[in-house]
Amino acid sequence: MAELRNYLEGRPNSILFLYGPKSSGKTTLMYRLFEQIEAEKRYEINFLNLREIFLTSYDNFIDAFFKSSSAENGLKAGIRRQYSLFGLFKLDAFTEKMLKKHQEDPFLIMKREFQRLIKKGIQPVVIIDEFHKLDGLYLPDKQKRLMVELMNFFVAMTKESHLCQVIIASSDAFFIEQVYVDSKLRKTSKFMKLDYFEKEDIFAWLRDIKKYNQVHEYTLDEKQIETIWDTVGGSAWEIHSILEDLFQYSIDAIVSKIKRAKVAMIAEWTFDDEARNCLLRHFRKQPIHKLTKLAGTDKKLLGQAVKDNILYYDPVDGIYGIQGKSLEWGIKGYFEELERI
Secondary structure (H helix, E strand, O other): OHHHHHHHHOOOOOEEEEEOOOOOOHHHHHHHHHHHHOOOOOEEEEEEEHHHOOOOOHHHHHHHHEEEHHHHOOOOHHHHHHHOOOOOEEEOHHHHHHHHOOOOOHHHHHHHHHHHHHHOOOEEEEEEEOHHHHOOOEOOOOOOEHHHHHHHHHHHHHHHOOOOEEEEEEOOHHHHHHHHHOHHHHHOEEEEEOOOOOHHHHHHHHOOHHHHHOOOOOOOOHHHHHHHHHHHOOOHHHHHHHHHHOOOOOHHHHHHHHHHHHHHHHHHHHOOOHHHHHHHHOOOOOOEEEHHHHOOOOHHHHHHHHHOOOEEEEOOOOEEEEOOHHHHHHHHHHHHHHHHO
16 A cells, blocks of 8 residues: 555656456455545546456447446435446536547547646546456557557556556456566556465464454464465465355365365366466476476467466566465366376
8 A cells, every 4th residue: 555655646657557366455455545545635536447347349448437427416425436436537418429429539538637637736546457358449440459549548648748647457467468568668667566465464364363354253273374374375365265164164174175176177277178288287396487487388378377367477577376375286186186097
């Protein structure tokens, strides 16, 4: 949070990319940031979570990024606040009509809104989660990729015009890589990795679940905490799931089920595909590899493994790794089963 606040308080000069493994807390962090600063009059927060929006066309993009100001009329305050998360910019009825007829430039609409806010002494902030979902969409002329043009627009609004702060979060690190290898975007961007919790944080948490989770029915001893760490590592989402299951099942039963599920997941992903099997053999004993150690591997296959949440990719350090400790058990168990056949 301190790093994000430091970015917001500076002069708009770069796009901030937030990346990291699946379920490492990127979306939660964005919502927490939104909640903390939405009441500050010096910021105008435009927050859009594309995970919650169906996107298959340019018109879907328009519906996601823009909304009619009249649509909020009559809504209660609480509902209005939630509604504001599903549309970055309000439009009057005429502009909305022109935009949907493709007779108005959406980028000019956004720029005018930024300029209006700056004149009032308010700093515009755009936060977009799961930005990679825009990939594959094109502008109406079918010649230009929407995501590329939007990225170029954000560069203009940050590095060149200094009008707006832009934070983009994505779990698809292959999209982040496209940005990172583009020399122009690399020079106009900052990258912040959000990773799983460290071991000492997990132990501090699980030693006091009464405080952190309001759990009074049971406590965890050191052996149980070590078992949880050894099974899922610092994945907060998986740990929460284990804590819920402990109301009904033993820790050994829960851990065994997690490992079996991950083995089945790997078996399905690699089924009758020698290239996928060959890729995961690299990670059987070593969960992290530099890209240089995977020479000869099809880049498209690596990309698919990332999209399918089998591997994660760190574009800054050029590292591929297994998507979480529990999946390490899945890969290990899968190949052990193959050897027994």
